[in-house]
Amino acid sequence: MTTLFDPIQAGDLHLANRIVMAPLTRNRAPEAIPTPLMAEYYAQRASAGLLITEATAICPEGQGYADVPGLYGTEQLDGWKRVTQAVHDLGGKIVTQLWHVGRVSHVELQPHYQKPVAPSAIRAHTKTVLIKDGVPTFVDTSEPRALDAEEIPGIVQAYRHAAQNAISAGFDGVEIHAANGYLIDQFLKTGANHRKDDYGGSITNRARLLLEVVAAVTEAIGGGRTGIRLSPVTPANDIVDDDPQPLFDHVARKLAPYGLAYVHVIEGATGGPRELPDRPFDYAAFKAAYRATGGTGAWMVNNGYDLELAQQALADGADLVAFGKAYIANPDLVARLKAGGPFNKPDKMTFYGGGEKGYTDYPFLEA
Template sequence: MTTLFDPTTVGDLRLANRIVMAPLTRNRAPDAIPTPLMAEYYAQRASAGLLITEATAITQQGQGYADVPGLYGIEQLDGWKRVTQAVHDAGGKIVVQLWHVGRVSHTDLQPHFAKPVAPSAIRAHTKTVLIKDGVPTFVETSEPRALDPEEIPGIVMDYRHAALNAIAAGFDGVEIHAANGYLIDQFLKTGSNHRRDDYGGSIANRARFLLEVARAVTEAVGGGRTGIRLSPVTPANDAVDADSQPLFEHVVRKLAPLNLAYLHLIEGATGGPRDLPERPFDYAALKAGYHAAGGQGAWMVNNGYDLALAQQALADGADLVAFGKAFIANPDLVARLRAGGPFNEPDKTTFYGGGDKGYTDYPPLAN
């Protein structure tokens, strides 16, 4: 029987095991520049089969939180080169998560203090993070403006350029962030997309932006080095759709021909309940539809997994299991899972911002 610790091939990547470190925003990149401390942090966790970086802005317009990294400036790329080199020196594989937050932002973070952009001028009922007097502070998001149709191709090209930057910075691949109520997800879902042009209304129109981005990225760096993250029913960042099942079945069918390395599925509410009675969703049907359309990418599951649940997921046909918060406090999570524990508990007060405390100072298993 397949176990978490068995090697596998995912697209162009040969992975030492099926354990994935999920993207975890930590707000430790002042001026959007990755630091040497970040290189240490990721290298500590390189025993995972695959590391997915914290969400990384493809442009300044795509930034929604203070002190998150970017992938569009020379200093940012130099910082990421230190990270990828450290991970590779430790024997790991790492991909970067490409991020445009859309409306989940604040004017203080935008170029020239402009309004954030979105499919429609509908404010998100959620919060973002600014640094005030040196302290991360949660604030309400700003009112966005609707993107003009002629602006959209430029953002698609921003994703393409960021993917090329990622490969130049030494990443093994990229993950398109199409989940959790950020820009691509905003286009997908009826609660945030009220457009009446080719990017709104029907399922095919609402999925258009995602598919344009996915095609642009795979054409630039190859499907075998590209993954995509989806969250069909999470309420994160005020993301709501009237009927998620047909929407996401359409999405995965259209993604199938791109020969992606993997699809990364958040099951249920991001960081919350796996089952949402008010938003039922059939993930097995979604997976079956993807395979029926010829999709060959690995199926990565995420949300609330422990060792037993992860092994059951593999038995049920998943290929990879992503662990999030467990990796914060357990840099050697692979060894701890293999041993059945014990596990460090994360200090939630250090999740966002700060230095090495709660970041690189968690102890490994004693020899």
Template structure:
């Protein structure tokens, strides 16, 4: 029987175990530039089967939070190269999560104070993170403007360019497209945010068009075996909802099946919250079956509030990979702790967003005093 600690292949990624570090926004990249502290943070966690970076903006327009990294400027690319070198020196594997936040942003974070963009001019009833005079705080998102159809190909190209630079310049082992949690791709997918009347709105096929254009562009640029995507069918994160998610996501995975992706990363339930939502039922087994029946071969990654027993059960019942989020914040050696059934460090929640080494790179490894 498969275990968490067995090796697995995900596209071109040869992973020594099935424990994945989920993407975790930490707001420690002033100027959107990855730095040496971040290199230390990721290198400390290199024993994970796979590291997925914090969400990383594909353009200045794609930024939605203060001090999150980007992947579109020379200094950003150089910064990420230092991170990947540090991880590879420790024997790790790392992919970058490519991100456009869409409407989950604020005018203070947008170029020239412009409005954030979205499929439709509908504000997200959520908050973003701003830093002013060195002090971080959460603020309501700004009202977005609807993207013109002529602008959308440019966003697809931003994703493609970021993916190319991720591999050729930064040295990442692959990329994960952020199609989840109420950000731009998810906004196009779901009826609560997408009221468009053109080829990107209305039917399931139209609402999935942007996602598929992005994935196909990246696959064409770097290959499907180094491309992955994250989806969250029913999460309410960032004020997102769809009227009928099962047929929507069944359609999406059927269309993804022929593309030869490395893995598909599924958030089950509410991101960081309940794994089952009574008001938003969803059959994840059906979703994977739909994908496999369509010929999909990607590794299947599950995520949301997994502990060791739940993760072992998931692996025994067909999942290929399990992503852990918050446990990796305070346990850089999480793989070793899970293997040894050792206690876990508790995270300092006050240090989650912004700051320096405290609560970031100073958690003790197993056996440290």
């Protein structure tokens, strides 16, 4: 029987095991520049089969939280080169998550204090993070403006350019962030997308931006180095769709021809319940739609997995299991899972912002 500790080929990525470190925003990149401390943090976790970095803004307009990294400036790329080198020196594999937050932002985080952009001018009833007097502070998001149709090709090109930057910075690949109520997810779902043009209305139209981004990124760096993250029913960041099953079955079928390395699926509510009675979804049918149309990418599952659930997921046909909060406090999570514990408990007060406390100071298992 396949175990978490067996190797796997995911597109062009040969992974030593099936344990993935999920993307975790930690707000420790002032001026959007990755730091040496971040290199240490990721290197500590290099025993994972795959590391997915915290979400990383593809352009200044794509930023929605204070002190998150970017992938569009020379200093940012130099910082990421230190990170990827540190991980590779320890035999690890690392991809970066390409991020445009859309409406989940604040004018203080936008160039020239402009409004955030979105498919429609509908404010997200959620919070973002600003740094006030050196302290991370949660504040309401700002009212967005609707993107003009002629602006959308520029956003697609920003994804393409960010993917190319990622490869030049030494990443093994990229993950397109199309989940959790951020820009691509906003275009997908009816609660945020009220457009009347070619990017709104029908399922085909609402999925258009996602597929244009996937086409641009895979053309630039290859499908085998590209993953995508999707969250069919999460309510994160005030996102909802009237009928997610046909939407995501359509997305699955359309993704299949791109030869992706993996499809990363958040099951249920991000960081919350795996089953949502008011938002039923058939994940097996979703996966079947992808496989039936030739999708070969590894199937990655995510949300509240422990060792027992992860092994059951593999038995049920998943290929990779992503662990989020467990990786905050357990840099050697692979060894701890193999040993059956014990597991460090994370300090929630240090999740966002700060220095090494609650970041790089968690203990490893004694040899």
